[in-house]
Amino acid sequence: MKTSKPFSLSRTLRERLDLKIALAILCLAMLFLLVLGFFNYLKAQQEERAHALAVVREMVAVVEGNAAIAAYLKDIQLADEIVSGLQDSRYVARAAIDIDGGPTIAAGDITQSVEADVVHRLNAPFDAADQVGTLRVYADFAFIGQLATGRGRSVLVGQLALLLLVSGALFWVVRRVVIRPLGRVVGQLKTIEQSGVAHLRGISLKSQDEIGYLARNINSLLEKVHQAYLSEAEHNRQIAQLERKFRLIFEGSHAGIVLVDESDRLALVNPAFEAMVAELLPGAGCLEGRPLSQLFREPERVDDILAVVRDSHTSIFCDLMLAGEQEIWLRGVFSIIESQGGDERGYVEVVFSDISDRALTEKRFEYGATHDQLTGLLNRRGGMERFARQIEQAQAKGSELILCLIDLNDFKPVNDVHGHEAGDLVLQEVAQRLQHALRADDVIVRWGGDEFVVSMLVSGDFAVEAVGRNLLSLFRAPIEIDPQTRVRVGGSVGIASSAHSGYNIQQLIESADEAMYVVKKGDKNSYRVSGAEEQFEP
Amino acid sequence: MRARLIGVMLLLMVYSASTFAGDILVVVSKASPVDSISRRELVDLYMGRSHSLPDGSPVLKIDAPVDSPTREAFYRSLINMQVAEVNAYWARLMLTGRATPPMSVTRTEDIAALLERNPNALGYLPEDSGNENLKTIFVIKDTSRAP
Numbered sequence: 001m002k003t004s005k006p007f008s009l010s011r012t013l014r015e016r017l018d019l020k021i022a023l024a025i026l027c028l029a030m031l032f033l034l035v036l037g038f039f040n041y042l043k044a045q046q047e048e049r050a051h052a053l054a055v056v057r058e059m060v061a062v063v064e065g066n067a068a069i070a071a072y073l074k075d076i077q078l079a080d081e082i083v084s085g086l087q088d089s090r091y092v093a094r095a096a097i098d099i100d101g102g103p104t105i106a107a108g109d110i111t112q113s114v115e116a117d118v119v120h121r122l123n124a125p126f127d128a129a130d131q132v133g134t135l136r137v138y139a140d141f142a143f144i145g146q147l148a149t150g151r152g153r154s155v156l157v158g159q160l161a162l163l164l165l166v167s168g169a170l171f172w173v174v175r176r177v178v179i180r181p182l183g184r185v186v187g188q189l190k191t192i193e194q195s196g197v198a199h200l201r202g203i204s205l206k207s208q209d210e211i212g213y214l215a216r217n218i219n220s221l222l223e224k225v226h227q228a229y230l231s232e233a234e235h236n237r238q239i240a241q242l243e244r245k246f247r248l249i250f251e252g253s254h255a256g257i258v259l260v261d262e263s264d265r266l267a268l269v270n271p272a273f274e275a276m277v278a279e280l281l282p283g284a285g286c287l288e289g290r291p292l293s294q295l296f297r298e299p300e301r302v303d304d305i306l307a308v309v310r311d312s313h314t315s316i317f318c319d320l321m322l323a324g325e326q327e328i329w330l331r332g333v334f335s336i337i338e339s340q341g342g343d344e345r346g347y348v349e350v351v352f353s354d355i356s357d358r359a360l361t362e363k364r365f366e367y368g369a370t371h372d373q374l375t376g377l378l379n380r381r382g383g384m385e386r387f388a389r390q391i392e393q394a395q396a397k398g399s400e401l402i403l404c405l406i407d408l409n410d411f412k413p414v415n416d417v418h419g420h421e422a423g424d425l426v427l428q429e430v431a432q433r434l435q436h437a438l439r440a441d442d443v444i445v446r447w448g449g450d451e452f453v454v455s456m457l458v459s460g461d462f463a464v465e466a467v468g469r470n471l472l473s474l475f476r477a478p479i480e481i482d483p484q485t486r487v488r489v490g491g492s493v494g495i496a497s498s499a500h501s502g503y504n505i506q507q508l509i510e511s512a513d514e515a516m517y518v519v520k521k522g523d524k525n526s527y528r529v530s531g532a533e534e535q536f537e538p
Numbered sequence: 539m540r541a542r543l544i545g546v547m548l549l550l551m552v553y554s555a556s557t558f559a560g561d562i563l564v565v566v567s568k569a570s571p572v573d574s575i576s577r578r579e580l581v582d583l584y585m586g587r588s589h590s591l592p593d594g595s596p597v598l599k600i601d602a603p604v605d606s607p608t609r610e611a612f613y614r615s616l617i618n619m620q621v622a623e624v625n626a627y628w629a630r631l632m633l634t635g636r637a638t639p640p641m642s643v644t645r646t647e648d649i650a651a652l653l654e655r656n657p658n659a660l661g662y663l664p665e666d667s668g669n670e671n672l673k674t675i676f677v678i679k680d681t682s683r684a685p
Contacts, residue, residue: 069627078634
């Protein structure tokens with residue numbers, strides 16, 4: 001049951017344009033009417049007065065002859081009849097005839113008023129030059145005022161009626177020409193708002209005036225809005241679908257996916273990643289906001305990777321071990337997020353996969369693959385990798401890199417006389433001596449059999465010779481096989497420098513090999529620098 | 539109106555030979571103390587304003603017969619009114635009774651007889667009807683005559 005609101009005039013007026021217009025017209029017209037009515041009233045009064053005076057003058061003209069006779073004959077009775085007759089008129093208050101040389105015959109009290117409204121000179125009937133009396137008439141202005149008021153009022157009433165009529169007509173016309181079409185537009189607009197996605201119903205209006213134009217414009221506007229709404233809705237639907245898919249990937253992925261903000265803190269993590277690091281943070285629910293690096297055993301490495309990724313805009317692939325008791329390895333792919341938007345600037349996306357088992361085996365395998373089992377030095381494969389890196393370093397710094405190939409002299413006899421174990425001991429001893437003699441970042445490789453290769457960065461003119469001499473000095477001391485047995489092995493050293501061979505590992509190795517070969521053919525226990533004239537001896 | 543016009547025309551025809559032309563004499567008895575009278579006094583007497591002669595003696599005003607050309611000429615010359623108008627004037631004043639019209643005679647000849655007998659009487663005659671027993675106190679010039 002719809003409850004009807006109590007009628008409120010002010011609200012009705014506020015909501016109804018037609019009433020507003022009608023009221024405005026009425027108010028304005030009332031104002032005009034008041035002003036106009038006032039002047040009309042004044043004019044009516046003036047006119048009525050003038051009219052009354054004219055009437056009085058006419059009456060005077062009518063009785064003039066008789067009055068003149070009465071005055072001429074001094075006929076008081078006749079004069080009295082005349083003034084009484086005049087006074088009978090509604091326009092006349094008082095009248096009097098002054099007879100020259102006779103009495104004044106009056107109707108009404110004439111003593112109080114001094115000036116008569118109409119004063120007429122009475123001439124002798126048979127001699128116009130001879131004045132015989134005066135006729136005085138006093139108009140009844142009270143009555144004239146009444147007449148004027150009545151006329152003014154009737155004028156006012158007529159105008160008021162006209163005004164009401166015109167207002168009503170205007171109200172009707174405005175209602176018909178403006179309000180009803182507008183109301184139709186508004187009504188149709190209301191139904192359109194509620195119709196939603198359904199087929200758009202335009203506003204139908206026949207009028208050709210401004211309201212029709214408005215309706216047509218609204219139609220085209222509505223059409224555009226509707227199109228925009230439809231495309232927007234479609235767009236939103238696609239976005240929602242896409243978001244659902246992405247969410248499925250993000251939430252359901254087995255890989256841990258995290259988003260790192262520009263201050264290296266976690267901005268977003270997926271459940272898989274939370275599960276990966278769950279052991280590190282027992283009970284602590286929220287990962288977002290923590291620095292990513294703190295989750296790993298080598299935080300500075302993580303920070304480095306993040307910095308590099310941001311600088312180079314490349315993806316970096318890296319295995320990292322989580323902090324904590326257990327050895328858990330995660331393989332992470334770090335990628336910068338290329339976004340136009342300002343908010344995600346510097347964000348890095350990392351996808352982690354748990355490679356703990358694989359990492360362990362790989363580590364062992366890699367170690368075996370790159371290291372010599374006997375001496376613990378790098379093997380040839382491992383050495384080649386390190387050389388490559390070292391060359392890059394040298395090239396970057398612009399420093400000289402030397403590569404020395406060391407071939408043991410008199411090693412075969414040791415093997416043959418004292419057996420393979422003794423040979424192994426000799427090799428291990430040489431390896432140890434090399435490790436002690438050289439710096440940490442120098443690369444020492446067991447090149448194969450009784451051959452060793454060391455490479456290092458050097459500076460200075462005589463550094464190469466110093467290195468050659470140092471290497472040769474390693475062989476001076478005899479090697480103890482067992483407490484009773486000591487053997488002595490020598491070394492032939494061929495040295496290649498990047499100064500001559502360039503930053504090319506193959507070329508360096510070949511040059512060093514050639515130099516060593518020269519030494520081997522010569523007097524053995526000495527060194528030779530490739531490209532140099534002389535062969536140096538200790 | 540038309541009848542009246544015809545009447546006037548008939549009258550003119552009847553009196554065509556003796557159509558009044560000439561001055562009118564205002565006359566009194568030779569025995570009257572009045573020797574002259576002004577035109578205004580004459581008008582006032584005949585129109586009812588005065589009831590006595592200038593010297594204060596009572597007066598009897600005698601009018602010519604109603605239809606006589608003399609009467610017609612008298613009033614036309616004196617106050618420029620037709621007899622009918624004068625009659626209407628008197629009729630208007632009948633009711634008040636303040637003024638009385640002159641006494642009218644039935645025949646013109648009676649005027650002279652009345653005047654001779656009554657020294658207080660006043661009358662008028664055409665200029666050609668001279669009478670030694672009467673004296674002229676005022677002459678009304680014939681205004682209709684061409685100068």
